[in-house]
Amino acid sequence: MSPVPKIAGRLLGLCASGLLLLQPGPLFAHGGEDHEHGPEPAAKPALQGGAPKRLADGSVFVPKPAQHRLGLRTLPASFADLVESREFNGRVIPDPAASGRVQAGQAGRVQVAGGGLPSLGQRVAKGQLLARLRPVAASLERGGQQALLAELEAQTALAERKLARYAELEGAIPAKEVEATRIELAALRQRRAAIGAGLDASEALLAPVAGVISAAHVVPGQVVEAREILFEIVDPERLAVEALAYDPAQALGLRDARLVHAGGALPLQFIGAGRQMREQALPLLFRVRSGAAALAAGMPVRVVAATASRVRGAAVPAAAVQRGAGGEATLWVKLGPEHFAQRQVEVRPLDGERVAVTAGLQEGERVVIVGASLLGQVR
Numbered sequence: 125m126s127p128v129p130k131i132a133g134r135l136l137g138l139c140a141s142g143l144l145l146l147q148p149g150p151l152f153a154h155g156g157e158d159h160e161h162g163p164e165p166a167a168k169p170a171l172q173g174g175a176p177k178r179l180a181d182g183s184v185f186v187p188k189p190a191q192h193r194l195g196l197r198t199l200p201a202s203f204a205d206l207v208e209s210r211e212f213n214g215r216v217i218p219d220p221a222a223s224g225r226v227q228a229g230q231a232g233r234v235q236v237a238g239g240g241l242p243s244l245g246q247r248v249a250k251g252q253l254l255a256r257l258r259p260v261a262a263s264l265e266r267g268g269q270q271a272l273l274a275e276l277e278a279q280t281a282l283a284e285r286k287l288a289r290y291a292e293l294e295g296a297i298p299a300k301e302v303e304a305t306r307i308e309l310a311a312l313r314q315r316r317a318a319i320g321a322g323l324d325a326s327e328a329l330l331a332p333v334a335g336v337i338s339a340a341h342v343v344p345g346q347v348v349e350a351r352e353i354l355f356e357i358v359d360p361e362r363l364a365v366e367a368l369a370y371d372p373a374q375a376l377g378l379r380d381a382r383l384v385h386a387g388g389a390l391p392l393q394f395i396g397a398g399r400q401m402r403e404q405a406l407p408l409l410f411r412v413r414s415g416a417a418a419l420a421a422g423m424p425v426r427v428v429a430a431t432a433s434r435v436r437g438a439a440v441p442a443a444a445v446q447r448g449a450g451g452e453a454t455l456w457v458k459l460g461p462e463h464f465a466q467r468q469v470e471v472r473p474l475d476g477e478r479v480a481v482t483a484g485l486q487e488g489e490r491v492v493i494v495g496a497s498l499l500g501q502v503r
Contacts, residue, residue: 176502183465184502191462197494198458201438203487206480208435209428210374211473212408214367216423219411222362224332226355228348232257235326236344242337242355250334254355257327260347269319276316283309335359338421363416365392367427368405381410381429382475383419389477390415394429428473435472437480444493445471445479446500455485456492456499464492464499 176186176194186194234241235256242254261269287309290302339356342348365383369375375397383390392410399406410427412419419425446454446466453471456464469484485491492499 176499178502181465183459183463184499185462186464186499186502187462194495194498196492196499198490199440199493201440201481201485201487201489201491203436203438205434206437206439206474208431208433208480209473209475210378210431212367212369212374212427212429214365214408214410214425214427216412216419216421216425217364217366218338218356218358218421219362219364222333222359223335224357225353226254226329226332226357228257228329228350228352228354229327230257230259230350231261232259232327232348234342234344234346234348234354237328241342241344242340244337244340246337248331248334248337248357250331252331253328254331255329255342257329257348259325259327273316273319276312276319280309280312280316283312329354331355331357333357333359358421361416363412363419363421364395365410365412365425365427367408367410369397369408370405372401372406375406375408377432378408379430379432381427382477383410383412384426384428384477385419385423387418389475390418392427392429428475430475435480435482437472437482438485438487438491439474439478440481440491441493442473442477442479444491444496445469446496455481456496457485458490458492466500 176184176190178184186196235258237253237256242248248254283305287302287305290297290305335357336359337355338358340354341352342354348354378394378397381392381394383392391413393413395409395411397406397408408427408429410429440455444455446456448454448468453469455467455469457467459465467484470482471479472482474480481491
């Protein structure tokens with residue numbers, strides 16, 4: 125048998141086997157899977173982890189460990205009738221009843237008296253000699269005074285001789301003429317003494333009140349003009365605050381107040397309000413009751429004065445209130461164990477340390493009173 129038919133038969137067998145392998149077999153799906161709608165979407169990740177996160181609605185997620193690290197503290201809102209207060213800008217001034225100024229009564233040259241000129245912060249007593257002021261005058265004016273003094277001396281000498289002759293002629297001269305000459309001589313002597321004292325005498329500069337030298341504007345030998353302020357004296361334990369009310373109605377019904385500054389708050393006593401506008405504002409005067417040593421004249425402060433009216437609101441610390449970009453007041457409120465949201469509110473001042481929330485907050489909501497500024501930095 126020829127080998128060609130054998131090779132052809134083997135090739136046919138191999139082709140038949142390949143066709144059988146290429147036939148599609150049955151398809152089996154994995155148990156429990158539905159492939160008609162594509163793959164199942166991934167589940168939304170839960171809010172977990174140790175870092176605070178800003179959510180899409182603007183609220184903040186802060187895990188418990190992070191709250192402890194940030195030192196967050198909350199307080200439930202409790203509404204009540206609170207004493208309404210008004211807030212003013214002011215500055216510290218010396219108490220008008222315990223301060224004074226030393227001014228030059230005339231143009232002159234400053235001279236040292238006693239142990240030298242008083243320095244800043246030096247305590248002085250009432251009536252203490254601070255310095256002397258020797259008058260200065262132009263050469264023509266001084267020359268005129270010297271000429272007048274010489275004329276008076278000549279007139280005085282003539283009056284003395286005339287009175288001496290009258291004494292020799294006692295009984296021949298009427299008594300009234302002798303008395304007139306005696307009076308004229310006394311007047312000439314007084315005029316000569318006054319002009320002579322004006323040429324050389326110096327003016328004593330005395331402290332008008334007891335206190336501390338708060339400002340000294342002179343040095344030895346300085347020439348000053350009349351009414352120029354040379355020294356300012358204040359009592360550091362007696363200071364006052366001058367505030368400005370741009371509406372006269374704000375000055376009605378004011379009671380005791382508090383001074384608020386970087387170092388804390390001090391009690392104030394309301395003295396009274398002016399009745400004349402100054403730069404479109406009405407001046408209000410308060411006296412510092414205690415703690416005046418921590419203040420200095422000219423220091424800008426904030427005054428919170430209580431009134432007789434009341435307002436319905438929730439008292440929260442002033443530090444809990446944040447200011448938005450537009451100046452609106454906001455608070456952070458705790459919505460859940462780890463969920464905080466910022467709330468826009470309306471506030472009114474109470475006592476310098478607290479404010480009254482009158483709108484935007486519900487009874488019992490927990491307000492963040494410590495760490496509110498840190499929540500605003502979460503991104």
